[in-house]
Amino acid sequence: MIYDIAGLRINIDNKCAYTTRFCQAYVSEDQVSPYDIYATVTKEEFLEEKEKSANFSDGYIENICLYRSICRQIPTLGRMLLHAAVLEYDGNGYAFLGKSGTGKSTHTGLWLKHVPSSKIVNGDKPILQYVDPQFIVYGTPWMGKEGLGCNSKAPLKALCFLEQAKENSIKKLSNAEVSARLFTQVLLPEEEENVIATLDLLDKMICNTPAYLLKCDISEEAVKTSFETLTSTAYEDRK
Amino acid sequence: MKIKKGFVVRVVGGESVVVPVGELSKTFHGMINLNETGAFLWNFFTEEHTIDEGVAALCGEYEVDEERARVDVEKFAEIITQNGFIE
Numbered sequence: 001m002i003y004d005i006a007g008l009r010i011n012i013d014n015k016c017a018y019t020t021r022f023c024q025a026y027v028s029e030d031q032v033s034p035y036d037i038y039a040t041v042t043k044e045e046f047l048e049e050k051e052k053s054a055n056f057s058d059g060y061i062e063n064i065c066l067y068r069s070i071c072r073q074i075p076t077l078g079r080m081l082l083h084a085a086v087l088e089y090d091g092n093g094y095a096f097l098g099k100s101g102t103g104k105s106t107h108t109g110l111w112l113k114h115v116p117s118s119k120i121v122n123g124d125k126p127i128l129q130y131v132d133p134q135f136i137v138y139g140t141p142w143m144g145k146e147g148l149g150c151n152s153k154a155p156l157k158a159l160c161f162l163e164q165a166k167e168n169s170i171k172k173l174s175n176a177e178v179s180a181r182l183f184t185q186v187l188l189p190e191e192e193e194n195v196i197a198t199l200d201l202l203d204k205m206i207c208n209t210p211a212y213l214l215k216c217d218i219s220e221e222a223v224k225t226s227f228e229t230l231t232s233t234a235y236e237d238r239k
Numbered sequence: 240m241k242i243k244k245g246f247v248v249r250v251v252g253g254e255s256v257v258v259p260v261g262e263l264s265k266t267f268h269g270m271i272n273l274n275e276t277g278a279f280l281w282n283f284f285t286e287e288h289t290i291d292e293g294v295a296a297l298c299g300e301y302e303v304d305e306e307r308a309r310v311d312v313e314k315f316a317e318i319i320t321q322n323g324f325i326e
Contacts, residue, residue, distance in 0.1 A: 175252040183256075183270055192247060192260040199249040199258065206252030 018059025075197035093154035123148035165215035
């Protein structure tokens, strides 16, 4: 079956029904024209993943492997996976990043509560495409365990790294600071051309996208702090 | 001393990084940050060279005395050897 994901035609060849249901909102109306990417899972990849995720169903394991296969192929097509929760507000995308457990879903959940017109594009694993001079962030069927996200896209305006703290503050990060933090949040492919393409995309992202460090608690003040800096809008004027 | 094949060096955000590719990426995960001297020495040692040649090359490239250059090259050699990056 061919799907339209992140502006690409992706032919997903799955054996378990899980992925067919999982991706149904992304099925392409055109099943005839050529596709950009073919994704399937070899027996070896499946068994390797099954060893790591013993408690999960075969369908789930195949599904994880399929996304990995897709994401390893997309860098040469100008795209990459980013481990982040991405919100859209007023037509722009904002990516929140941090190690697992730093509160990405808590903080984006606070935005949804306090900034009514904001929505989640993808809660965990969006795909980003570089379209000079900026990145476009796409929702994909893979959006983390909370399953928050939608089939949409938005221009990426800023990266916001999260750290838990007792007081709320936000500061701009230097390129070197962004670099160190960003590398742990992308999937590095194995194949040389795609590794080089990923590094070049990271370079574009670091040089072209403003990035901030938000130290925050779980109060509304935390939302005000990130909202005002990221959107350059007074909190009282939010929609 | 010669660095194994299977790494790519790229400037990302103004800094040089080294990332394994292909088979090497299965055994070594992650990336290596290089400062300017490190990037120079990495490129130099992708061809077979001795430590002495590395010291001479570093002195030729930068305004640095031989003693200091030797400390840098030996430190660099130690790190890449310990990490199994040389052939």
